[in-house]
Amino acid sequence: xxxxxxxxxxxxxxxxxxxxxxxxxxxxxxxxxxxxxxxxxxxxxxxxxxxxxxxxxxxxxxxxxxxxxxxxxxxxxxxxxxxxxxxxxxxxxxxxxxxxxxxxxxxxxxxxxxxxxxxxxxxxxxxxxxxxxxxxxxxxxxxxxxxxxxxxxxxxxxxxxxxxxxxxxxxxxxxxxxxxxxxxxxxxxxxxxxxxxxxxxxxxxxxxxxxxxxxxxxxxxxxxxxxxxxxxxxxxxxxxxxxxxxxxxxxxxxxxxxxxxxxxxxxxxxxxxxxxxxxxxxxxxxxxxxxxxxxxxx
Amino acid sequence: xxxxxxxxxxxxxxxxxxxxxxxxxxxxxxxxxxxxxxxxxxxxxxxxxxxxxxxxxxxxxxxxxxxxxxxxxxxxxxxxxxxxxxxxxxxxxxxxxxxxxxxxxxxxxxxxxxxxxxxxxxxxxxxxxxxxxxxxxxxxxxxxxxxxxxxxxxxxxxxxxxxxxxxxxxxxxxxxxxxxxxxxxxxxxxxxxxxxxxxxxxxxxxxxxxxxxxxxxxxxxxxxxxxxxxxxxxxxxxxxxxxxxxxxxxxxxxxxxxxxxxxxxxxxxxxxxxxxxxxxxxxxxxxxxxxxxxxxxx
Numbered sequence: 001x002x003x004x005x006x007x008x009x010x011x012x013x014x015x016x017x018x019x020x021x022x023x024x025x026x027x028x029x030x031x032x033x034x035x036x037x038x039x040x041x042x043x044x045x046x047x048x049x050x051x052x053x054x055x056x057x058x059x060x061x062x063x064x065x066x067x068x069x070x071x072x073x074x075x076x077x078x079x080x081x082x083x084x085x086x087x088x089x090x091x092x093x094x095x096x097x098x099x100x101x102x103x104x105x106x107x108x109x110x111x112x113x114x115x116x117x118x119x120x121x122x123x124x125x126x127x128x129x130x131x132x133x134x135x136x137x138x139x140x141x142x143x144x145x146x147x148x149x150x151x152x153x154x155x156x157x158x159x160x161x162x163x164x165x166x167x168x169x170x171x172x173x174x175x176x177x178x179x180x181x182x183x184x185x186x187x188x189x190x191x192x193x194x195x196x197x198x199x200x201x202x203x204x205x206x207x208x209x210x211x212x213x214x215x216x217x218x219x220x221x222x223x224x225x226x227x228x229x230x231x232x233x234x235x236x237x238x239x240x241x242x243x244x245x246x247x248x249x250x251x252x253x254x255x256x257x258x259x260x261x262x263x264x265x266x267x268x269x270x271x272x273x274x275x276x277x278x279x280x281x282x283x284x285x286x287x288x289x290x291x292x293x294x295x296x297x298x
Numbered sequence: 299x300x301x302x303x304x305x306x307x308x309x310x311x312x313x314x315x316x317x318x319x320x321x322x323x324x325x326x327x328x329x330x331x332x333x334x335x336x337x338x339x340x341x342x343x344x345x346x347x348x349x350x351x352x353x354x355x356x357x358x359x360x361x362x363x364x365x366x367x368x369x370x371x372x373x374x375x376x377x378x379x380x381x382x383x384x385x386x387x388x389x390x391x392x393x394x395x396x397x398x399x400x401x402x403x404x405x406x407x408x409x410x411x412x413x414x415x416x417x418x419x420x421x422x423x424x425x426x427x428x429x430x431x432x433x434x435x436x437x438x439x440x441x442x443x444x445x446x447x448x449x450x451x452x453x454x455x456x457x458x459x460x461x462x463x464x465x466x467x468x469x470x471x472x473x474x475x476x477x478x479x480x481x482x483x484x485x486x487x488x489x490x491x492x493x494x495x496x497x498x499x500x501x502x503x504x505x506x507x508x509x510x511x512x513x514x515x516x517x518x519x520x521x522x523x524x525x526x527x528x529x530x531x532x533x534x535x536x537x538x539x540x541x542x543x544x545x546x547x548x549x550x551x552x553x554x555x556x557x558x559x560x561x562x563x564x565x566x567x568x569x570x571x572x573x574x575x576x577x578x579x580x581x582x583x584x585x586x587x588x589x590x591x592x593x594x595x596x
Contacts, residue, residue, distance in 0.1 A: 012373040013339045037369040038336050041311045061400055063372045071317075071335040071365045075310040092397075099394055102359055102437060139400060 001026050001148055001200045001298035003223065005264070006042035008290035010207075010229050010243075011064050013038070014268035018292060019064035022225070023048055024146050024202060025295075026128045032056040032072075033144060033204055039068035040075055046293045050076060051083075055123060057130070058089030059206035060141035066093065070100045077105040088112045088122050088132065090140060116140040119217060125149075133217045135208035138242045143205040145217055151196030153189070163187045200298045203258070207265065209242040210252050223298045224258040225290070227265035231275050234267070246276040250283035264290030299324050299446055299498045299596040301521065303562070304340035306588035308505075308527050308541075309362050311336070312566035316590060317362035320523070321346055322444050322500060323593075324426045330354040330370075331442060331502055337366035338373055344591045348374060349381075353421060355428070356387030357504035358439035364391065368398045375403040386410045386420050386430065388438060414438040417515060423447075431515045433506035436540045441503040443515055449494030451487070461485045498596045501556070505563065507540040508550050521596045522556040523588070525563035529573050532565075544574040548581035562588030 002025040007018030019036025023043075030053040032039070043050055050072075058066050066089070076085070084107060087093065091113040112122060114132050123130040127149050132142040152174035160170065165179050165187065173179070179187040203218040204225045218224055228246035230238045238245045244252075246263055253261035261284050266273060273289055280287040288296070300323040305316030317334025321341075328351040330337070341348055348370075356364050364387070374383070382405060385391065389411040410420060412430050421428040425447050430440040450472035458468065463477050463485065471477065472494075477485040501516040502523045516522055526544035528536045536543045542550075544561055551559035559582050564571060571587055578585040586594065 012376050013342065016343075018339070037366065038339055041316070041336055044311065045314075063369060063398065063400070067369045067372070067398075068335065071361060074361045074365070078309050096397055099390075099397055100361065100365075102361070 001146065001202060001222075003202060003225075003262075003296045003298055004046060004048065005290045005292050005294055005296075006039050006046065006048070007034075007036045008264040008266060008292055009064075010227070010265040010267050011062075012268050015271050017266065018042060019067070020265060021068060022204070023053075026146065026148060028052055029054070029127065031128075031130070031146065034059055034065040034206070035067075035069040035072060036064045037067040037071075040072040042292065043072075050079075051081070054083060054085060055130075056085065056087045056089075057122075057132075057144050058087065058093055059143065059204075060137060060139055061090050061092060061096075062139065062207065065207070066096075069093075070097055073097065073105065073109070074101070077103075077107065081105075081107045084108045084110060086110045086112060086123075088114060088130075090114060090116075114140075114142045116142060131217065133214055135205050135214050136211035136242060137207045137209070141206050141208065143203065143208070143214060143218075145204075145221070146202040148199035148201070151199055153193035154196050155193055159192050163192065165192060202298045205252075207243060209238065210244055210248045215252075215256060218252075218256045218258065221256065221258045223260050223262060223296065224253050224256060225262045225264065226252055228263035228276055228280060229265050229267050231270070232279055234269075246280040247283055250280040250287060253284040253287070259286065261287045262290055262296065263287060299444065299500060299520075301500060301523075301560075301594045301596055302344060302346065303588045303590050303592055303594075304337050304344065304346070305332075305334045306562040306564060306590055307362075308525070308563040308565055309360075310566050313569050315564065316340060317365070318563060319366060320502070321351075324444065324446060326350055327352070327423075327425065329426075329428070329444065332357055332363040332504070333365075333367040333370060334362045335365040335369075338370040340590065341370075348377075349379070352381060352383060353428075354383065354385045354387075355420075355430075355442050356385065356391055357441065357502075358435060358437055359388050359390060359394075360437065360505065363505070364394075367391075368395055371395065371403065371407070372399070375401075375405065379403075379405045382406045382408060384408045384410060384421075386412060386428075388412060388414075412438075412440045414440060429515065431512055433503050433512050434509035434540060435505045435507070439504050439506065441501065441506070441512060441516075443519070444500040444502075446497035446499070449497055451491035452494050453491055457490050461490065463490060500596045503550075505541060507536065508542055508546045513550075513554060516550075516554045516556065519554065519556045521558050521560060521594065522551050522554065523560045523562065524550055526561035526574055526578060527563050527565050529568070530577055532567075544578040545581055548578040548585060551582040551585070557584065559585045560588055560594065561585060 009017035
């Protein structure tokens with residue numbers, strides 16, 4: 001799983017930073033997470049393959065998280081897209097998009113409405129499961145948890161040859177099955193395969209004040225994105241607007257025992273991000289800053 | 299009058315070029331003409347002072363001409379704007395904007411609806427008059443004509459001193475009045491002032507196929523912006539989509555006897571613009587290309 005940052009700023013664009021948008025890449029299937037204004041330009045800039053994108057997740061209806069969606073959807077149609085596109089977001093998003101479409105799109109849009117009360121599996125495929133979960137913001141907002149499916153076991157070719165396993169059975173070995181010879185002998189799967197790489201989990205908590213309501217679902221994630229809109233000196237603003245400071249984000253990461261913390265959604269008041277970075281690192285060492293165009297291995 | 303290009307591409311962004319947006323500057327009062335996605339970022343990039351902008355003109359409801367408006371209006375509120383903002387556009391624009399505003403803005407929006415049947419004076423102040431006029435596109439579309447008001451006459455300071463004109467009368471001299479001495483002697487205005495710079499006219503024809511319906515209003519404009527979406531080899535596409543080729547744009551400029559032609563709204567199929575430029579210049583020599591960030595003296 002890889003994550004590419006298209007926009008890392010909050011509310012308004014500033015200092016060349018764009019509003020929130022991210023691309024999750026799971027085995028070259030791309031998932032768009034929020035879509036602030038300019039996201040489609042950023043995709044061009046950073047070589048994101050929009051045809052590999054079939055699912056878009058919109059956390060809430062503050063403009064800096066969805067104003068770029070209509071332009072992106074419109075451009076896809078102008079490029080002649082035919083594949084269906086799935087959008088997971090607040091129910092009002094449907095009317096917002098539809099009122100702006102002057103022509104019928106060349107492809108079908110499917111809207112899936114988020115539940116802002118309960119955790120929910122919103123997408124489930126062979127390779128990934130996506131859950132939405134409510135967070136604590138000034139309007140109804142969901143975060144998203146991307147979980148790679150259990151990876152297949154990895155064949156040990158020499159052992160397979162040694163035990164003369166027929167090739168047609170190799171695929172079933174990767175699912176963990178034992179092989180049974182015609183004479184009834186059992187060749188244990190553990191002799192023929194080893195464990196695959198551990199599946200990864202990416203938790204995106206959107207815009208939120210720190211809150212225990214999402215502490216379970218993000219527990220021990222490989223990567224946690226947590227907004228860090230303000231430096232600690234502006235804690236009052238963070239509380240007032242139901243955002244977080246960098247220190248609060250880091251405390252969430254620490255309590256959840258995640259492997260790595262990614263902070264973003266920087267206030268436009270900050271040209272330099274050093275203080276945000278240092279404040280977070282003082283509490284949770286394995287912190288990185290969201291930087292547009294950068295790709296993070298989860 | 300000065301014109302700054304924020305976006306010069308058509309339909310979808312491409313090669314770093316943005317969808318249509320322009321800023322007309324008349325004595326430091328700024329007028330926004332169309333507002334494609336990313337216009338607010340371009341304003342930041344090019345140092346456009348958004349507080350000097352009180353009037354926004356939207357030619358039609360194709361997304362590449364208005365998808366950036368909601369983000370811009372929203373950001374103005376986040377920056378604490380209190381001054382009223384006037385928007386001139388198709389009547390459906392009002393609902394499109396209003397459905398996307400999650401909170402009340404910090405300032406009042408006034409919508410003024412365009413007449414797509416007749417030429418209309420839509421804004422009139424001491425320094426400028428703006429007219430809308432219908433053009434020939436696939437949906438209802440208006441162009442805009444910006445006309446500077448008659449400039450004041452310019453005082454000749456030595457002559458004024460020579461004739462001992464009292465200072466309180468200087469302002470009236472700039473309006474063209476003669477000065478009458480107490481003894482009844484008349485000092486002719488022409489002895490005391492010279493003509494001011496001729497007022498300028500900028501005609502923006504938005505998206506359109508060439509058509510006589512707007513030939514009168516753009517006649518002898520100082521600057522004509524005419525879309526030139528396609529090279530001549532794609533004339534069929536231009537006709538089909540009610541756009542123009544560069545040659546057609548140049549013929550319009552020639553027939554209208556304008557001083558200068560500015561072409562833009564380039565199709566995303568063109569990385570290089572040389573052919574568009576050369577095709578237009580072959581018919582109308584005083585052609586310039588719209589380039590983002592560049593400012594043009596009208």
